[in-house]
Amino acid sequence: MSAQDRIPLTRPTIDDATIAGVVEVLRSGWITSGPKVKEFEAQLSQYCGGRPVRAFNSGTCTMEIALRIAGIGPGHEVITTPLSWVSTSNVILQVGARPVFVDIDPTTRNIDLSRIEAAITPATRAIIPVDLAGLPVDRDALYLIAKKHQLRVIEDAAQSFGSNWHDKPIGTTGDFVSFSFHANKNITTIEGGCLVMNTEPESRLAEQYRLQGVMRSGYDGMEVDVPGGKFNLTDVAARVGLGQLPHLDEFTEKRRALAQQYFKLLSSHQELGLQLPVADFKHSNWHMFQIVLPESRLKINRAQIMASLDSAGIGSGVHYPPIHLFALYRRSGWKEGDMPHAEYVGRNILTLPLYPTMTTMDVERVVNALVTILQANIRSD
Ligand SMILES: *Cc1c(COP(=O)(O)O)cnc(C)c1O
Numbered sequence: 001m002s003a004q005d006r007i008p009l010t011r012p013t014i015d016d017a018t019i020a021g022v023v024e025v026l027r028s029g030w031i032t033s034g035p036k037v038k039e040f041e042a043q044l045s046q047y048c049g050g051r052p053v054r055a056f057n058s059g060t061c062t063m064e065i066a067l068r069i070a071g072i073g074p075g076h077e078v079i080t081t082p083l084s085w086v087s088t089s090n091v092i093l094q095v096g097a098r099p100v101f102v103d104i105d106p107t108t109r110n111i112d113l114s115r116i117e118a119a120i121t122p123a124t125r126a127i128i129p130v131d132l133a134g135l136p137v138d139r140d141a142l143y144l145i146a147k148k149h150q151l152r153v154i155e156d157a158a159q160s161f162g163s164n165w166h167d168k169p170i171g172t173t174g175d176f177v178s179f180s181f182h183a184n185k186n187i188t189t190i191e192g193g194c195l196v197m198n199t200e201p202e203s204r205l206a207e208q209y210r211l212q213g214v215m216r217s218g219y220d221g222m223e224v225d226v227p228g229g230k231f232n233l234t235d236v237a238a239r240v241g242l243g244q245l246p247h248l249d250e251f252t253e254k255r256r257a258l259a260q261q262y263f264k265l266l267s268s269h270q271e272l273g274l275q276l277p278v279a280d281f282k283h284s285n286w287h288m289f290q291i292v293l294p295e296s297r298l299k300i301n302r303a304q305i306m307a308s309l310d311s312a313g314i315g316s317g318v319h320y321p322p323i324h325l326f327a328l329y330r331r332s333g334w335k336e337g338d339m340p341h342a343e344y345v346g347r348n349i350l351t352l353p354l355y356p357t358m359t360t361m362d363v364e365r366v367v368n369a370l371v372t373i374l375q376a377n378i379r380s381d
Helices: 016-027 037-047 061-067 087-094 139-148 200-211 235-272 302-311 340-348 360-376
Strands: 053-056 079-080 099-100 124-128 152-156 176-180 193-195 214-217 221-223 287-293 349-352
Touching: 016 235, 037 099, 037 193, 037 235, 037 287, 053 061, 061 087, 061 152, 061 193, 079 087, 079 302, 087 099, 087 124, 124 139, 139 152, 235 287, 235 349, 235 360, 287 340, 302 349, 302 360, 340 349
Parallel strands: 079 099, 079 124, 124 152, 152 176
Antiparallel strands: 053 193, 176 193, 214 221, 287 349
16 A cells, blocks of 8 residues: 555445355345345344344434334433434434433543433433443443433444443343444444344334334235334345454454554654543444544644645544534524533544554554644644
């Protein structure tokens, strides 16, 4: 690779066997939901310790369906984090419930569990925590609160497939667990997701919501008793997922090693005042490596830093602007100052490239470019 090659923010790793497998599915005469989806679900269920798992065409719809299965709708409140992909709270609006944001812990950047109880009202029905960048929310503390207040939990684990909580993979324990297999996630089906549930009746209901509410029996029996949608995964997509699963551990290890390299190189630049992520090499799958820029010392803004990185052939991203400040949410009364930690982090967070085929030399190039840009544009104090 020449020094001129672009380092993207992320890229999927699809091996030749998977590509050949996809071609086989395309030639098989059965390209939408069929045997490959069933096989993918069986492998996901095995990964999740035998729990019921159903695959869908996005991670987003799995959370919406979990809310519907839990009977959550108008008049209900769901507690969640403001620092996530807007999907996390849009699904709460979709079912007619009210999202209640609880500020983040600025160190983990996940929902601050110690603030949840103060946000619980008689209308609260569920909590949707997010494992931002793959760093798991403390499951022990989370489920203590949920049990005490009889709340359902829908774990938005879109970013934490491959992470674990005290050696138990995320997905093997807990209430509903939602994973996304979007192209940028640690394993992908291009677009897709899955929902881990507790019981077979929940799983059957999930199948109904997945496809127009339909229940079939015998050769010609059909009944519809819930308003389902169009959320089924194709066999082509499932075949991509089947080709990804065997690489999960290898992908995670690679990401961890690259994150370690970021720490090693960035820790010799304390003078820049960057906030690094929690150095967790036990639980996190390192879905992303995110730094928080030193707002008060910068002579240029984040967009200018991103533009300079871009000119150096380096991708970067923002995950995420705080949800409660989007127009849709401001309209229900959320405003600046409501979530000071999420607002500060949301303004200053920057995601650096991290993907399994990246090299430690790529990490070095990213850090060198970033340090050069910052050193030229930072006030010393
Ligand atoms: C990706 C993502 C989702 C949504 O997943 P899709 O498959 O794109 O619908 C939800 N929450 C978080 C935190 C995500 O990163």
